[in-house]
Amino acid sequence: MCATCGCGHSHSHAQSVEEITLEQKVLAKNDHLAEHNRMFLESREITAINLMSSPGSGKTTLLERTIHDLAAAARPVAVVEGDQETRLDAERIRRTGCPVVQVNTGAGCHLDAAMLRDAIERLEPERGALLFVENVGNLVCPALFDLGERGKVVVISVTEGTDKPLKYPYMFAAADLVVVNKVDLMPYVDFDLGACRAHVASVNPKAEVLALSATRGDNVDSWYEWLVAR
Amino acid sequence: MCATCGCGHSHSHAQSVEEITLEQKVLAKNDHLAEHNRMFLESREITAINLMSSPGSGKTTLLERTIHDLAAAARPVAVVEGDQETRLDAERIRRTGCPVVQVNTGAGCHLDAAMLRDAIERLEPERGALLFVENVGNLVCPALFDLGERGKVVVISVTEGTDKPLKYPYMFAAADLVVVNKVDLMPYVDFDLGACRAHVASVNPKAEVLALSATRGDNVDSWYEWLVAR
Numbered sequence: 001m002c003a004t005c006g007c008g009h010s011h012s013h014a015q016s017v018e019e020i021t022l023e024q025k026v027l028a029k030n031d032h033l034a035e036h037n038r039m040f041l042e043s044r045e046i047t048a049i050n051l052m053s054s055p056g057s058g059k060t061t062l063l064e065r066t067i068h069d070l071a072a073a074a075r076p077v078a079v080v081e082g083d084q085e086t087r088l089d090a091e092r093i094r095r096t097g098c099p100v101v102q103v104n105t106g107a108g109c110h111l112d113a114a115m116l117r118d119a120i121e122r123l124e125p126e127r128g129a130l131l132f133v134e135n136v137g138n139l140v141c142p143a144l145f146d147l148g149e150r151g152k153v154v155v156i157s158v159t160e161g162t163d164k165p166l167k168y169p170y171m172f173a174a175a176d177l178v179v180v181n182k183v184d185l186m187p188y189v190d191f192d193l194g195a196c197r198a199h200v201a202s203v204n205p206k207a208e209v210l211a212l213s214a215t216r217g218d219n220v221d222s223w224y225e226w227l228v229a230r
Numbered sequence: 231m232c233a234t235c236g237c238g239h240s241h242s243h244a245q246s247v248e249e250i251t252l253e254q255k256v257l258a259k260n261d262h263l264a265e266h267n268r269m270f271l272e273s274r275e276i277t278a279i280n281l282m283s284s285p286g287s288g289k290t291t292l293l294e295r296t297i298h299d300l301a302a303a304a305r306p307v308a309v310v311e312g313d314q315e316t317r318l319d320a321e322r323i324r325r326t327g328c329p330v331v332q333v334n335t336g337a338g339c340h341l342d343a344a345m346l347r348d349a350i351e352r353l354e355p356e357r358g359a360l361l362f363v364e365n366v367g368n369l370v371c372p373a374l375f376d377l378g379e380r381g382k383v384v385v386i387s388v389t390e391g392t393d394k395p396l397k398y399p400y401m402f403a404a405a406d407l408v409v410v411n412k413v414d415l416m417p418y419v420d421f422d423l424g425a426c427r428a429h430v431a432s433v434n435p436k437a438e439v440l441a442l443s444a445t446r447g448d449n450v451d452s453w454y455e456w457l458v459a460r
Contacts (some may be wrong), residue, residue: 054369055284055391055398056389056390088393137284138371139284140339159412160284161286163316166320184418185389188418
């Protein structure tokens with residue numbers, strides 16, 4: 001990992017021993033706190049799902065629809081919203097009636113395990129809850145920080161282009177599920193779903209891929225089935 | 231800056247003195263190298279433009295059109311492409327006939343001044359050239375790393391939503407110009423250009439905003455006029 005960006009791996013430029021040592025300490029500390037989160041969440045039978053994507057891929061819209069559609073289900077839902085600044089996303093979630101806490105990272109580029117621990121203390125999700133953690137919009141840095149979650153979901157939208165799994169392989173390698181969102185815009189953009197699936201498989205053969213539209217509702221049932229299977 | 235993410239500012243979590251000291255050293259070293267780049271570029275009358283955006287906002291498509299449309303101009307153009315992995319973008323630029331060098335950052339989340347220095351040594355741009363530097367797709371981390379460029383351009387697309395300048399204020403605060411791309415998709419998405427302009431102004435009153443379509447060509451002349459004015 002490089003202290004210049006802190007993303008977990010070495011860059012093309014030279015790193016000092018001091019940098020490498022500190023980076024290893026930072027990641028090790030995060031992994032330790034993530035294990036604490038994982039044990040705490042399991043003791044309460046809470047399933048945490050870490051949602052990651054580029055800015056504007058539709059994570060919050062997907063959550064709004066999911067909360068609405070799962071309202072009839074017996075399972076309580078809670079949300080942690082991560083953004084550099086503003087409470088805009090938390091306000092959107094709050095309007096659905098779902099418990100939510102906003103975490104602002106300032107200039108920070110990802111959520112870490114300590115931030116999730118603090119957010120859970122404020123949120124106090126119910127026993128047995130489904131806890132969505134919407135990470136900072138960033139297809140790079142959040143990939144490397146374990147939060148103690150049960151599953152990592154990467155959302156991409158068809159407007160972003162077919163090549164993203166190849167160009168940002170660390171994120172897609174970390175994913176349990178890739179959601180290809182905004183399929184309602186397919187007629188207007190140059191996006192090849194088959195090629196995108198192949199690109200995901202080339203960096204992560206185990207990841208599932210679901211194509212849906214969070215705004216229009218196409219194929220969201222497959223997403224709910226995936227969640228239930230967790 | 232936090233060594234966990236290296237983005238240049240403190241997070242909500244506690245930082246050790248060791249972390250803060252190292253982070254200051256990393257940023258100071260980058261600033262020093264950026265000044266060297268700036269002096270070198272000025273001595274060769276090369277104008278470097280740092281293009282930053284989320285993944286898939288259309289930076290490469292904008293460059294392809296720009297290189298084509300400026301071919302008749304007397305000024306030579308050269309490109310440095312930054313991505314975590316692949317040479318896909320460099321290959322797209324190479325097909326235009328423009329000199330290009332690809333920089334792969336691995337897990338790294340941004341270009342830094344040392345990477346640009348090394349790329350320039352390989353690229354050897356002509357005296358008087360317009361040098362485009364396409365940063366890693368990331369609306370967070372690249373904002374804080376001076377490369378020695380003449381201007382910083384942030385590209386967002388209308389599919390990403392109106393609220394991005396508020397949610398990622400560090401990037402928009404750093405911008406000389408904000409390009410709102412993909413206006414050809416305006417009829418199909420919920421995007422308010424007036425509100426987006428107001429959001430940009432609220433975090434950066436000096437930034438210009440140009441709305442255009444890199445694929446269809448709407449208003450690209452304004453972009454060329456901005457470039458000529460540099």
